[in-house]
Amino acid sequence: MMQLDLTERERTILAVLIDHYVRTAEPVGSRVIATRYDLGVSPATVRNTLSDLEEKGLIEQPHTSSGRIPTESGYRLYVDKLLKSERLSAPEREKIKRALSIDYSAIEDILEQTSRVLARLTSQLGVTITPKFDQAVLNKVDLVQLTDTRVMVIVAVRSGIVRTILIEVDSNIEVERLRQTADVLNEKLSGLSLGEIRRTIAERLRAEERGDPQVLKLFMEQHEHMLSESSGEELHTEGTINILSQKEFQNPEKLREFLTLLEERHSLIDLLKIKTFANDITVTIGAEANIEGMKGCSAVTRSYQAGQIRGTVGVIGPTRMEYAKLMSLVDYTAKVLSEILSR
Amino acid sequence: MMQLDLTERERTILAVLIDHYVRTAEPVGSRVIATRYDLGVSPATVRNTLSDLEEKGLIEQPHTSSGRIPTESGYRLYVDKLLKSERLSAPEREKIKRALSIDYSAIEDILEQTSRVLARLTSQLGVTITPKFDQAVLNKVDLVQLTDTRVMVIVAVRSGIVRTILIEVDSNIEVERLRQTADVLNEKLSGLSLGEIRRTIAERLRAEERGDPQVLKLFMEQHEHMLSESSGEELHTEGTINILSQKEFQNPEKLREFLTLLEERHSLIDLLKIKTFANDITVTIGAEANIEGMKGCSAVTRSYQAGQIRGTVGVIGPTRMEYAKLMSLVDYTAKVLSEILSR
DNA sequence: GTTGGCACTCTACTGCTTAGAGTGCTAACG
DNA sequence: CGTTAGCACTCTAAGCAGTAGAGTGCCAAC
Numbered sequence: 001m002m003q004l005d006l007t008e009r010e011r012t013i014l015a016v017l018i019d020h021y022v023r024t025a026e027p028v029g030s031r032v033i034a035t036r037y038d039l040g041v042s043p044a045t046v047r048n049t050l051s052d053l054e055e056k057g058l059i060e061q062p063h064t065s066s067g068r069i070p071t072e073s074g075y076r077l078y079v080d081k082l083l084k085s086e087r088l089s090a091p092e093r094e095k096i097k098r099a100l101s102i103d104y105s106a107i108e109d110i111l112e113q114t115s116r117v118l119a120r121l122t123s124q125l126g127v128t129i130t131p132k133f134d135q136a137v138l139n140k141v142d143l144v145q146l147t148d149t150r151v152m153v154i155v156a157v158r159s160g161i162v163r164t165i166l167i168e169v170d171s172n173i174e175v176e177r178l179r180q181t182a183d184v185l186n187e188k189l190s191g192l193s194l195g196e197i198r199r200t201i202a203e204r205l206r207a208e209e210r211g212d213p214q215v216l217k218l219f220m221e222q223h224e225h226m227l228s229e230s231s232g233e234e235l236h237t238e239g240t241i242n243i244l245s246q247k248e249f250q251n252p253e254k255l256r257e258f259l260t261l262l263e264e265r266h267s268l269i270d271l272l273k274i275k276t277f278a279n280d281i282t283v284t285i286g287a288e289a290n291i292e293g294m295k296g297c298s299a300v301t302r303s304y305q306a307g308q309i310r311g312t313v314g315v316i317g318p319t320r321m322e323y324a325k326l327m328s329l330v331d332y333t334a335k336v337l338s339e340i341l342s343r
Numbered sequence: 344m345m346q347l348d349l350t351e352r353e354r355t356i357l358a359v360l361i362d363h364y365v366r367t368a369e370p371v372g373s374r375v376i377a378t379r380y381d382l383g384v385s386p387a388t389v390r391n392t393l394s395d396l397e398e399k400g401l402i403e404q405p406h407t408s409s410g411r412i413p414t415e416s417g418y419r420l421y422v423d424k425l426l427k428s429e430r431l432s433a434p435e436r437e438k439i440k441r442a443l444s445i446d447y448s449a450i451e452d453i454l455e456q457t458s459r460v461l462a463r464l465t466s467q468l469g470v471t472i473t474p475k476f477d478q479a480v481l482n483k484v485d486l487v488q489l490t491d492t493r494v495m496v497i498v499a500v501r502s503g504i505v506r507t508i509l510i511e512v513d514s515n516i517e518v519e520r521l522r523q524t525a526d527v528l529n530e531k532l533s534g535l536s537l538g539e540i541r542r543t544i545a546e547r548l549r550a551e552e553r554g555d556p557q558v559l560k561l562f563m564e565q566h567e568h569m570l571s572e573s574s575g576e577e578l579h580t581e582g583t584i585n586i587l588s589q590k591e592f593q594n595p596e597k598l599r600e601f602l603t604l605l606e607e608r609h610s611l612i613d614l615l616k617i618k619t620f621a622n623d624i625t626v627t628i629g630a631e632a633n634i635e636g637m638k639g640c641s642a643v644t645r646s647y648q649a650g651q652i653r654g655t656v657g658v659i660g661p662t663r664m665e666y667a668k669l670m671s672l673v674d675y676t677a678k679v680l681s682e683i684l685s686r
Numbered sequence: 687g688t689t690g691g692c693a694c695t696c697t698a699c700t701g702c703t704t705a706g707a708g709t710g711c712t713a714a715c716g
Numbered sequence: 717c718g719t720t721a722g723c724a725c726t727c728t729a730a731g732c733a734g735t736a737g738a739g740t741g742c743c744a745a746c
Contacts, residue, residue, distance in 0.1 A: 029708050044720050047709070065708050065727045106507050144483045144499045152503055156487045160495055164449050164505045240606055244599050256587050263583055372739050387689050390740070408696045408739050 006056075006077075012039065013049050014058060015082045018070050022320050025247040027067030072286040072319065075298070079283050079323050086324045088332055096121070096329075100336050107160050107306070107341070112236050114313055114337055119239025122326055124317035125262075127299075129272040130234040131159060131311040137193050141185040143215065148172045151215060153222075157194065159307045159341070167218040181211035185219065198223060235269050237262055248296060248318040261293025272312040275301040281331045286319050300326045302334035306341035313337060349399075349420075355382065356392050357401060358425045361413050365663050368590040370410030415629040415662065418641070422626045422666050429667045431675055439464070439672075443679050450503050450649070450684070455579050457656055457680055462582025465669055467660035468605075470642075472615040473577040474502060474654040480536050484528045486558065491515045494558065496565075500537065502650045502684070510561045524554035528562065541566060578612050580605055591639060591661040604636025615655040618644040624674045629662050643669045645677035649684035656680060 006014070016037050017028045030046040033039070039046070050068055053059045058074035061067070070078070088096075099117045104110040111128040118126030136157035144152045146166070151173070153165045173181075188204050189197055201220055208216060240262065249255045261268060271289055275282050284299040298321055301314030313334050315326055349357070359380050360371045373389040376382070382389070393411055396402045401417035404410070413421070431439075442460045447453040454471040461469030479500035487495045489509070494516070496508045516524075531547050532540055540547075544563055551559065583605065592598045604611060614632055618625050627642040641664055644657030656677050658669055 027708090031708075042720055043708095044722095045718085048719085051710080061709085063727060065725085067708065104509070106509070139489065140485070140487045142483070142485050142497065142499075146482065146501060146503050150503075152499060152505070154485065154497055154499065154505060156485075156495060156497065156507075158489060160489055160493075160507070160509060162495070162497060162505060162507045164499075164503070166447065166449070166503060238606070241599060241602050244595070244602060250595070252587070252593070256584060259584050259587060263581070370739090374739075385689055386739095387691095388687085391688085394741080404740085406696060408694085410739065 009039075009041075009049055010053055011082060013046060014053055014070075014074065015078065017050075017059065017068060018074065018078050018082075021069055022322055025320060027062055027069050029067035032067070070319075072288075075285050075319055075323075076288075079285070083324050083327075086328045088328050092121075092329075093332060096333055097336055100333070100340055106162075108234065108236075110337070110340065111234075111311075111313075112238070114333065115236040115238035118313065118315050118330065118333060119242055121329055122315045122317070123239075123242045123245075124315040124321065124326070125240065125243055126236075126238045126313075126315055127268070127272065127301075128236045128313045129269060129276075129311050130161065131306055135193055135195060135310075136161065137307075138190050138197060140190060141182055143178045143182045143185075145173065145175070145178060151178070153219065155194075165222060167215070167222055169214055169218065173212055173215065177212050178215070181215050184208060184211040184216070235265050235272070237268075243317065246318050248320065254296065257293045257295070258297065261291065264293075267291045267293070271299065272301060272314065275312045275314070276303050276310050278303055281327050281334075283323060283327065298323075300330045302330050304334045304338040304341070306338065352382075352384075352392055353396055354425060356389060357396055357413075357417060358421065360393075360402065360411060361417065361421050361425075364412055365665055368663060370405055370412050372410035375410070413662075415631075418628050418662055418666075419631075422628070426667050426670075429671045431671050435464075435672075436675060439676055440679055443676075443683060449505075451577065451579075453680070453683065454577075454654075454656075455581070457676065458579040458581035461656065461658050461673065461676060462585055464672055465658045465660070466585045466588075467582065467658040467664065467669070468586055469579075469581045469656075469658055470611070470615065470644075471579045471656045472612060472619075472654050473504065474649055478536055478538060478653075479504065480650075481533050481540060483533060484525055486521045486525045486528075488516065488518065488521060494521070496562065498537075508565060510558070510565055512557055512561065516555055516558065520555050521558070524558050527551060527554040527559070578608050578615070580611075586660065589661050591663065597639060600636045600638070601640065604634065607636075610634045610636070614642065615644060615657065618655045618657070619646050619653050621646055624670050624677075626666060626670065641666075643673045645673050647677045647681045647684070649681065 013033060016033055016039075020028045020032065020036075030043040030050060034041060034043040034046045050059065053074075054061070054068065057071055058077060059068040060071050062069065096117060100110065100114060102110065102113055104113070107130065111130060115126035115128045118124075120126075136159055139156045139158050142154040142156075144154065146152050149169055149171070151167050151169055153167060155163045155165070188208070189201070192200075201223055205216055205220060240259075243249055243258065244255070249258065268291075271284070271291060271294070275284075278301075281300065281302045284294075284301070286295060286298060289297075289299065296319055297316055298319045299314055299316045300321075300323070301312050303310050303312050314330050356376060359376055359382075363371045363375065363379075373386040373393060377384060377386040377389045393402065396417075397404070397411065400414055401420060402411040403414050405412060439460060443453065443457060445453065445456055447456070450473065454473060458469035458471045461467075463469075479502055482499045482501050485497040485499070487497065489495050492512055492514070494510050494512055496510060498506045498508070531551070532544070544566055548559055548563060583602075586592055586601065587598070592601065611634075614627070614634060614637070618627075621644075624643065624645045627637075627644070629638060629641060632640075632642065639662055640659055641662045642657055642659045643664075643666070644655050646653050646655050657673055
């Protein structure tokens with residue numbers, strides 16, 4: 001990143017240009033800037049400044065005789081330095097609060113609802129990711145016989161998430177013996193984080209005499225699978241249709257790329273997972289994400305907290321988005337969500 | 344539906360026309376039919392027949408001087424009477440079998456995988472829906488204390504599906520008392536179908552003295568929520584990108600409609616749920632589905648069986664699809680899936 | 687019943703022109 | 717010296733006419 005000292009005029013003009021471009025989706029010319037926003041200078045002067053900004057890589061021209069549009073660096077500088085943060089109106093806050101105050105019977109439900117709310121309020125793609133499972137604390141393990149040779153393991157953690165896993169056994173196991181085995185697992189493992197369990201399970205169960213040895217052995221072998229990252233994080237996306245109406249996705253090639261991103265999921269999960277560690281609202285612009293399909297797109301994200309574990313909520317859309325508005329919206333939504341989950 | 348007696352020639356020409364149209368996505372003219380497929384007649388004769396078929400509503404012209412394309416009735420007749428069913432090649436069968444033989448830890452996993460396989464093999468949208476929960480037999484209920492005032496109910500059914508629900512209680516309940524309450528529920532309810540439970544739970548638990556009365560009461564009040572249809576069926580869709588490359592979705596309006604359908608989900612769930620009752624492969628063409636977003640689309644579906652309960656797998660794509668191929672593919676996939684789930 | 691011939695229709699493509707938007711440069715201005 | 721008006725230049729988008737091609741429907745002949 002080169003050294004960037006902008007004059008006052010350059011800053012104003014860049015801000016005005018971005019504001020206007022975000023609203024109209026059309027390249028912005030010198031005349032519009034000079035007349036519609038009264039800067040007290042003529043179009044010719046603006047032209048000179050635009051030329052300077054282009055030199056600095058903050059704006060560019062789609063073709064020789066068109067207005068300018070912001071580059072990714074332009075947006076970056078705008079978000080970091082130029083943006084005046086907006087405050088949500090009371091009705092907006094109320095709306096979000098009410099929309100999230102649903103009866104939910106599983107954590108997935110409220111996250112899905114959150115994605116939906118974000119999508120609707122922003123007309124972008126709303127995304128959420130469930131808390132990192134690794135850090136969750138085990139509450140209870142249960143074993144249920146499904147068929148003669150198939151046992152289902154149910155793992156419940158403190159935050160209310162449940163995962164299941166099937167294991168195959170050689171022969172039928174008595175109900176009482178299964179219960180006893182579950183008791184052993186609960187006694188030895190509950191209260192530990194899943195990460196700890198994964199690292200120390202072999203040790204903890206080695207000398208165990210009680211319970212069914214085969215089930216215990218299988219549990220130890222399979223726990224990796226069950227507690228693995230991929231099964232831990234669940235991505236919710238909502239509002240794909242919103243994306244369609246965005247001007248940048250009229251281009252079918254672009255659209256295709258974006259939907260591929262949505263369907264592959266793991267890169268999106270990676271992106272959001274990283275944001276879990278941030279404590280403030282984060283804006284990721286285009287190539288910064290290092291994801292092919294995110295070219296031309298930005299993400300506004302914020303981590304939320306549920307007990308000791310954390311996840312991420314946010315919106316994704318074209319780089320041409322109303323950053324100020326989205327940032328305050330995502331910020332507030334994340335806060336409300338944390339509040340509800342911690343109750 | 345009008346009376347439809349087709350001559351031998353009409354039948355052949357309709358079949359040829361559909362075959363050709365499905366491959367090329369271009370309106371088919373008389374010359375192509377007469378020359379590329381040697382029917383031993385001239386284009387002029389074919390024109391006469393085409394005119395007759397149009398009269399009967401089986402084909403139509405996009406505009407005066409273009410070739411013909413099939414109407415929905417045309418496809419219907421083709422599927423019902425004209426289609427020669429294809430047999431999957433051994434390598435294809437092998438491919439499906441192998442793709443579905445994954446280690447799965449939850450039923451959802453293998454259904455997701457099934458959607459993916461169908462999507463990839465057909466280049467259409469692959470869809471699956473989890474078995475109707477109502478008919479499932481309860482295996483075990485478990486109660487887990489999450490916080491002082493929050494208890495999680497875990498319901499496991501025989502086929503390996505698990506649902507959770509949160510209930511709010513007034514005050515902390517002792518572990519032993521909670522366990523006792525769970526025991527009561529298991530004793531009274533396990534082995535019954537969820538539908539039966541929903542209908543008879545009040546009666547069954549009325550005179551119960553043991554267990555925590557508050558939890559029992561809440562369970563009775565909330566079971567409706569937990570066992571409700573909507574929470575029982577889960578839809579998996581895979582391969583949205585495939586749909587993009589289909590010629591009929593170049594039209595953005597059409598595409599938008601389709602993606603809306605995908606995101607609303609409940610109409611799709613309804614559609615697939617009905618098919619659960621069919622015992623054979625089913626083809627639903629366009630308006631037959633009575634769903635707005637399905638205009639111009641067809642679905643090829645087949646129910647599968649897992650223990651005593653059933654679900655549906657299939658593919659959805661534009662009406663212009665390779666019915667014969669898709670039917671055999673979906674059919675075989677459903678069979679393999681049933682097999683795996685019943686093991 | 688089938689066929690060749692022919693006039694007719696409609697679409698898609700091409701090339702051309704024009705209007706408009708916006709720029710960069712230069713020379714003049716305060 | 718920064719600012720400005722003026723002007724030539726560039727590029728796009730839109731409209732228009734003309735043409736080629738595909739395909740039909742109909743008629744008269746086989």
